[in-house]
Amino acid sequence: LVSREIYPHDTVIPIGNTPVGGDDFTIMAGPCAIESYDQLLETAKQVKASGATVLRGGAFKPRTSPYSFQGLGLEGLKIMQQVGQEVGMDTITEIMDINDLDDIATHVSAFQIGARNMQNYTLLKAVGETKHPVLLKRGLSATIEELLLAAEYIVATGNPNVMICERGIRTFETATRNTLDLNAVAFIKEKSHLPVIVDPSHGTGVRTLVSPMAKAGVACGADGLIIESHRNPRESVSDAAQALSADDFSQLMQQLVPFIKAS
């Protein structure tokens, strides 16, 4: 169902009022984690002013260490809904547990399935039973075939609103956090009609590399970007090393314009 052989035309998926795919180019941005109302509101205003239309932010965080900040949970979802309405942005947040599905669907415009859950088939089927848009991130060590089959799970269960996200994979290279596989973007655009979003933040893990790889993502045919930005990057409770300041984010958005026009 996700193959271009079956549906040759680009699928356009609405996240609230934001179309993703086809002729549109979508910028999703915000902090890695929702830390407080003030933090999310300030970041949302900043990224919206620079051109983002979808606000990202985690309320349920899949942290490598159990001692790291795990997210604000339901309180975070409420903050996200309020900030989204106040600022006028659509919203996306990660779902880790099927028990949170209704809470997330009522407060936030789209689900994100994180890299660590790409092959959580119970979760894929659960979001497949809704019509809520889903951003499916590539697993840490998942092949493109496995990624497309994970997308197929969601669509086959009944939800056609799936976007695929290349967020870097684990390779022998350790200089960067992950290796952003832009081959996958061009390959998936050829094989599938689903929109493809590039995440240069997790793809590199390095603040200064986010901008060049964002441009590369546009150039190779992505339908949008998801970027982590924080009002005070060094104070970010998670993924501080890859968060862009408001100024860095604004500069990147200006630099992206010619790339978006050209592609």
Ligand code: PEP
């Ligand atoms: C995130 O978006 O903050 C995140 C945890 O991403 P990933 O699942 O790609 O690691």
Ligand code: MN
């Ligand atoms: Mn993150």
